[in-house]
Amino acid sequence: xxxxxxxxxxxxxxxxxxxxxxxxxxxxxxxxxxxxxxxxxxxxxxxxxxxxxxxxxxxxxxxxxxxxxxxxxxxxxxxxxxxxxxxxxxxxxxxxxxxxxxxxxxxxxxxxxx
Amino acid sequence: xxxxxxxxxxxxxxxxxxxxxxxxxxxxxxxxxxxxxxxxxxxxxxxxxxxxxxxxxxxxxxxxxxxxxxxxxxxxxxxxxxxxxxxxxxxxxxxxxxxxxxxxxxxxxxxxxxx
Numbered sequence: 001x002x003x004x005x006x007x008x009x010x011x012x013x014x015x016x017x018x019x020x021x022x023x024x025x026x027x028x029x030x031x032x033x034x035x036x037x038x039x040x041x042x043x044x045x046x047x048x049x050x051x052x053x054x055x056x057x058x059x060x061x062x063x064x065x066x067x068x069x070x071x072x073x074x075x076x077x078x079x080x081x082x083x084x085x086x087x088x089x090x091x092x093x094x095x096x097x098x099x100x101x102x103x104x105x106x107x108x109x110x111x112x113x114x
Numbered sequence: 115x116x117x118x119x120x121x122x123x124x125x126x127x128x129x130x131x132x133x134x135x136x137x138x139x140x141x142x143x144x145x146x147x148x149x150x151x152x153x154x155x156x157x158x159x160x161x162x163x164x165x166x167x168x169x170x171x172x173x174x175x176x177x178x179x180x181x182x183x184x185x186x187x188x189x190x191x192x193x194x195x196x197x198x199x200x201x202x203x204x205x206x207x208x209x210x211x212x213x214x215x216x217x218x219x220x221x222x223x224x225x226x227x228x229x
Contacts, residue, residue: 042220044219090157092158094215101215102160105150108157
């Protein structure tokens with residue numbers, strides 16, 4: 001079974017621009033979560049989508065948004081980029097049935113904001 | 115609120131030596147606990163998970179962890195370190211397995227294995 005895939009793997013943007021990151025979950029997984037990883041703050045939860053609905057959200061400003069499509073693929077958007085948004089953005093998917101609740105992570109998208 | 119503390123941001127061991135990475139958690143409900151490993155320029159790989167069925171959990175690559183409720187700990191161990199174990203390790207907790215599921219991670223422990 002193919003793992004979680006994320007595109008693109010690397011991205012360089014300028015402050016003030018917006019960016020969209022894409023995530024394809026493991027086949028059959030309906031839950032997709034996004035995390036931000038930075039050296040200073042570590043790994044932080046952004047949001048989770050399940051069946052096209054956001055059902056959990058972390059403590060990030062409204063510039064960070066996401067959506068999920070009917071095929072469970074998800075996109076994350078960051079508007080008005082700031083230098084502090086430079087990070088590794090990780091997507092994770094999981095099955096929705098007990099006991100398979102662990103999350104499987106993709107390789108991440110490395111975003112650099114200049 | 116859930117939280118995780120990993121003691122020691124950097125642990126160095128010799129090849130063949132015991133690996134012990136410490137994790138303490140805080141949770142208001144019985145937690146779901148995980149250990150993940152991250153190699154350079156890669157995502158997170160699940161090592162093992164605590165399911166509440168057994169306090170001693172065995173994972174991949176010879177790692178295991180023991181859940182101790184009284185100590186709110188979930189330390190990761192491996193009897194004999196291998197060079198390929200050098201990576202960063204993250205302990206994580208979730209208070210829910212359902213609709214409120216989200217992982218809270220520790221700051222990570224970088225494991226160095228010396229020949």
